[in-house]
């Protein structure tokens with residue numbers, strides 16, 4: 067259960083979003099219904115352009131729906147944003163090159179007006195959580211891509227939000243680094259009890275990480291299937307060879323096929 071006692075971290079009802087463009091309307095989301103419970107790890111998977119990022123941006127109050135309702139932590143996305151209910155991790159780490167890792171991680175705290183000592187203490191705490199102890203004085207360019215992305219996760223967590231929104235955070239990394247980060251992310255999720263909403267193109271990544279996998283159709287993005295994972299919370303990488311894992315991956319593939327994601 068979330069700190070504020072709200073059990074539903076995200077509640078989406080009949081949500082639609084149409085972008086008005088010079089070339090006419092773009093129907094990005096249509097009749098989306100979704101419940102994310104506090105503590106869940108939910109992944110959105112679907113073909114390119116199906117609205118995964120748009121749905122995430124609606125949760126984050128960065129896009130306004132044109133129909134339906136949504137609450138985040140029991141309140142409107144705007145109220146949730148103002149209450150700093152979520153941290154957002156983008157595909158690129160987006161760290162400032164002239165700031166040390168510690169000062170990048172502490173940037174949201176600086177904006178919040180926290181004092182220098184507290185900022186330093188919190189930045190160190192979250193750097194430890196993402197296994198970057200000792201790198202606080204380094205600059206982004208001195209870190210590998212995977213380490214930079216871990217620093218950006220620390221930045222998203224440093225003000226202790228209930229919800230972590232992650233938009234293809236590991237999409238640009240090679241598979242070996244990605245495997246490692248996936249394992250570390252699961253450990254972090256387990257340790258912190260955060261609710262995670264995660265966007266990915268990768269079926270194995272979605273199945274490995276998630277308690278619930280939301281399969282989306284090509285535009286206008288609709289939900290084809292929501293799969294509750296039978297896998298235990300603790301997941302070593304070799305769970306990917308287990309029959310249960312392969313069964314879930316197969317169901318994701320079937321959902322994508324039913325939604326015509328593979329048609330060209």
Ligand SMILES: Nc1ncnc2c1ncn2[C@@H]1O[C@H](COP(=O)(O)OP(=O)(O)OP(=O)(O)O)[C@@H](O)[C@H]1O
Nearest residue numbers: 085087092094113114115116117118119120121285
């Ligand atoms: N501001 C905007 N104005 C007009 N169309 C937009 C806007 N933002 C997104 N779109 C369109 O809405 C659709 C959904 O985009 P979105 O980025 O949510 O897809 P996605 O599933 O995240 O794609 P990808 O996996 O490639 O990142 C796309 O067709 C996109 O071109």
